[in-house]
Amino acid sequence: MTRHIRHAGYFCALLLVALLLNAARIQVVQAPSYDRNPANRRPDITRYEQPRGDILVGGRPVTGSKDTREHLRYERTYTDGPMYAPVTGFASQLYGTTLLESTEDGVLSGADPMLAPFPLWNDFTRARNAGGDVVTTLHPAAQEAAFKGLAGRKGAVAALEPSTGRILALVSAPSYDPQSLAGNGSVASRAWARLNADRDRPMLNRAVRQTYPPGSTFKVVTAAAALDAGVVTDLEAPTDSPGPYRLPGTRTRLTNASKGCANASVREAFTFSCNTVFAKLGVRVGVTDMTATAHAFGFNNGQLRIPFPVARSTFDTTLDKAQLALSSIGQYNTRATPLQMAMVAAAVANGGQVRDPYLVERTTRPGGSTLATAGSRAIRQAMYPSTAVGLRAMMRDVVENGTGRNAAIPGAKVGGKSGTAQHGRGNSGTPYAWFVSWAQGDRDLAPRVAVAVVVEDAEADRGDISGGGDAAPIARAVMEAVLKSR
Amino acid sequence: MSKAGITVATADPPAPAVRPLPRRRGIEVALIVLAVLLSVYGYCAVGLARHGALPPGAAGYGAGLGVLALLAHLAVRLRAPYADPLLLPIGVLLNGLGLVLIYRLDLETPGDRAAPAQLVWSTLGVALFILVILLLRDHRVLQRYTYVCVVSALVLLTLPILFPAVNGARIWIRIAGFSIQPGEFAKVLLAVFFAAYLAANRNALAYTGRRVWRLQLPTGRVLGPIVAVWLVSVGVLVLERDLGTSLLFFGLFVILLYVATGRTGWIAVGLLLAALGAVAVGRLEPHVHSRIETWLHPFASIEAGEGANQLAQSLFAFAEGGMLGTGLGLGHSFLIGFAVKSDFILATAGEELGLAGLSAVFLLYSLLVERGFRAGLAQREPFGRLLAVGLASLVALQVFVIAGGVTGLIPLTGMAMPFLAQGGSSVVTNWAIVALLVRVSDSARRSYDGQDAR
Numbered sequence: 049m050t051r052h053i054r055h056a057g058y059f060c061a062l063l064l065v066a067l068l069l070n071a072a073r074i075q076v077v078q079a080p081s082y083d084r085n086p087a088n089r090r091p092d093i094t095r096y097e098q099p100r101g102d103i104l105v106g107g108r109p110v111t112g113s114k115d116t117r118e119h120l121r122y123e124r125t126y127t128d129g130p131m132y133a134p135v136t137g138f139a140s141q142l143y144g145t146t147l148l149e150s151t152e153d154g155v156l157s158g159a160d161p162m163l164a165p166f167p168l169w170n171d172f173t174r175a176r177n178a179g180g181d182v183v184t185t186l187h188p189a190a191q192e193a194a195f196k197g198l199a200g201r202k203g204a205v206a207a208l209e210p211s212t213g214r215i216l217a218l219v220s221a222p223s224y225d226p227q228s229l230a231g232n233g234s235v236a237s238r239a240w241a242r243l244n245a246d247r248d249r250p251m252l253n254r255a256v257r258q259t260y261p262p263g264s265t266f267k268v269v270t271a272a273a274a275l276d277a278g279v280v281t282d283l284e285a286p287t288d289s290p291g292p293y294r295l296p297g298t299r300t301r302l303t304n305a306s307k308g309c310a311n312a313s314v315r316e317a318f319t320f321s322c323n324t325v326f327a328k329l330g331v332r333v334g335v336t337d338m339t340a341t342a343h344a345f346g347f348n349n350g351q352l353r354i355p356f357p358v359a360r361s362t363f364d365t366t367l368d369k370a371q372l373a374l375s376s377i378g379q380y381n382t383r384a385t386p387l388q389m390a391m392v393a394a395a396v397a398n399g400g401q402v403r404d405p406y407l408v409e410r411t412t413r414p415g416g417s418t419l420a421t422a423g424s425r426a427i428r429q430a431m432y433p434s435t436a437v438g439l440r441a442m443m444r445d446v447v448e449n450g451t452g453r454n455a456a457i458p459g460a461k462v463g464g465k466s467g468t469a470q471h472g473r474g475n476s477g478t479p480y481a482w483f484v485s486w487a488q489g490d491r492d493l494a495p496r497v498a499v500a501v502v503v504e505d506a507e508a509d510r511g512d513i514s515g516g517g518d519a520a521p522i523a524r525a526v527m528e529a530v531l532k533s534r
Numbered sequence: 535m536s537k538a539g540i541t542v543a544t545a546d547p548p549a550p551a552v553r554p555l556p557r558r559r560g561i562e563v564a565l566i567v568l569a570v571l572l573s574v575y576g577y578c579a580v581g582l583a584r585h586g587a588l589p590p591g592a593a594g595y596g597a598g599l600g601v602l603a604l605l606a607h608l609a610v611r612l613r614a615p616y617a618d619p620l621l622l623p624i625g626v627l628l629n630g631l632g633l634v635l636i637y638r639l640d641l642e643t644p645g646d647r648a649a650p651a652q653l654v655w656s657t658l659g660v661a662l663f664i665l666v667i668l669l670l671r672d673h674r675v676l677q678r679y680t681y682v683c684v685v686s687a688l689v690l691l692t693l694p695i696l697f698p699a700v701n702g703a704r705i706w707i708r709i710a711g712f713s714i715q716p717g718e719f720a721k722v723l724l725a726v727f728f729a730a731y732l733a734a735n736r737n738a739l740a741y742t743g744r745r746v747w748r749l750q751l752p753t754g755r756v757l758g759p760i761v762a763v764w765l766v767s768v769g770v771l772v773l774e775r776d777l778g779t780s781l782l783f784f785g786l787f788v789i790l791l792y793v794a795t796g797r798t799g800w801i802a803v804g805l806l807l808a809a810l811g812a813v814a815v816g817r818l819e820p821h822v823h824s825r826i827e828t829w830l831h832p833f834a835s836i837e838a839g840e841g842a843n844q845l846a847q848s849l850f851a852f853a854e855g856g857m858l859g860t861g862l863g864l865g866h867s868f869l870i871g872f873a874v875k876s877d878f879i880l881a882t883a884g885e886e887l888g889l890a891g892l893s894a895v896f897l898l899y900s901l902l903v904e905r906g907f908r909a910g911l912a913q914r915e916p917f918g919r920l921l922a923v924g925l926a927s928l929v930a931l932q933v934f935v936i937a938g939g940v941t942g943l944i945p946l947t948g949m950a951m952p953f954l955a956q957g958g959s960s961v962v963t964n965w966a967i968v969a970l971l972v973r974v975s976d977s978a979r980r981s982y983d984g985q986d987a988r
Binding site: 049050051052053054055056057059060061063064066067068070071072074075076078079080082083085086087088089090093174 | 789793796836849850852854857861869884888899910926931933943
């Protein structure tokens, strides 16, 4: 009997070994795959267990956290949500995160290992760091001016500091309140459905995710290419260009909105936005040089991140002469985000140098000590400095004498370029009104702000749409806001 | 090397000195104190994790558990001084840990607090333990009540048929707000019956009748009653859809038959019958069939878009625990839903104590089982041996069936984790089991005369 009792004992031991092995299998081997299972709510519960770090504008948080006392405990709140939505994006318990809330999620949620006091410390203690803060480059007054300027219209504003690439304003209209998506209840799901069904697409970030034909504002690029390539050496000399201009190889005749464009000098043509002159100029520069200059300004770059990705602005590289002519005045396949056009204005203001724009100045630990700072950005020379000098003079002319008078600021040097871009089948759509500009206060050593404004106002009477009329006042308000602050 | 190093035994070796076994009651007290302190520590850890402060009742809780355990110890010291010193502390620690886990889960369900009732039942369980130790002076007395045991076991098993089913199983009876699971008590009674009957008839079972293959088939007169009792009990349980307990009885029966007769053939027959029964029940019972499906595909409901089922939630909880656990009070095992305090309480242990804590719990159980088997081995007369082996196997099988179920090793059958799970009948029964093991081990070691019992 003793032997058989022992056998029974071994059998029970075998059961125990099976239990231990199986527990080890689940808790160690299989655990990562179970943790990743979408039906496992634990990661979500952990994630929302603590308040999220904040996004700061001008030293003040524009976000917050609300304790809901639910399983998913902390919910995001926003101050001036619609105004900052194109920067912050949303942080929703149901729909995830976008824009800065998404790219900086590690810092904000506290998951970033850099927040830990020591490497691997949290893996050992299972502790979770409090969320850090994200300090943006935004200029609150400029952002507000842009937001108010676009109120009630569709469009976008992007403003940069030319010497650094810091983004001072990024506004898209119409906007939405990200707070309405923050929770996980029916309020959030209804808001989500409503926002997605809205034909005006309020969640579309028009400043960085939407490309428009840049129209006449692209003439800045064409002029830079012509000057750099040596096609134009004297801005005052009359160009041998007819008005209207027959596109090479076609019977299409390109006309001008303003008079006196035939044989106008480049300076005159720029000031009064002569399509014929610049179309012909683009053809003379040629595809290679036009493409090179457009590239240098940032066109055809799909990799730009600020830190969230910016839509690729395009300048077609396989063109016949007629297409090149149209492309050179910002039509055909030329498309640009408002941010890209702000980069164009910034390059002119900054002596021909382009710096990639960025939105995050630095990230901090909960106490405020710096975690990481924005590194220096790559510099590209978009044009010769002398070319930039010439373009600055021409852009100032536009504001002082030409189509951009609405952007003038007393006591400041302002340069600008208006644009009215045709679009739609047979150019039937309501044109987009553009204005790109830069401004330098009378006591500033260099231009302090470059802006691009686009207004795609479907409500307005077609004749009223023009860059100078609709977009320039908004640009001026943004520039004034920046210049006013010391 | 000198030859002096080699000694040749020329005289008879001295006879082994007969000295009394050390009683080791002091060790028992120390272990009990440790068990109580560990439980109080767990209680405090929950309070600190959840409210940032020591729970107000910590001192009272510790004192209550401590007094109960010390009373039980006094009873052992008085009436079973030679008993194995590990059995009682293991019971105290498992019971204390169970109370901590239930208290911790109560925090998630403020409307449904189970810890106070569990504390009352634990008190009753320890009281029963003391009663058994004091009143049952010799376990062999139980042999006289073989048939009383079996009849009351069958009555207890049958009773719940008269009451409504709960969660698909008809195993509870409700009286005045209390729900009792009579099958739990029947376990012990059946173990006593099997042990007594097999002890009395083991020679007849092993050596009479015809031999078929490697199996000595005993005469129907000997085998008849035991098979009848077993069939009735398992049949009743199938009617009540309590498959866990059916499996338990079946395993107990096969193990005791094997130990009593020493015939390997019984195991083969047992496995064959088990396989047949499993297939039949799996085919015929939709309730069982769905459990087998869940076991085979625990995440099927997720893929079907219906969310995680209970087993999947349990697996998530274990996975979250990892090696070291989240810490008491810091897990989210409430996601498992109903039965989180009873059938699935092990998931909370796995999540909050981790693989380390879970292994410790398993080792505590296996230590209890091992000490039971050791008591059986040390015992000289067959009834005591079979009783100890039977009771220890009960614990081992029950732990395996429920722990294997919630970890996805075998299909889930609703059962109570001994001592840990919420459930009064279960706690009381397990204290009775520990009491009987203490009694058997005391008698085994008391009669120790210096010669190895093996």
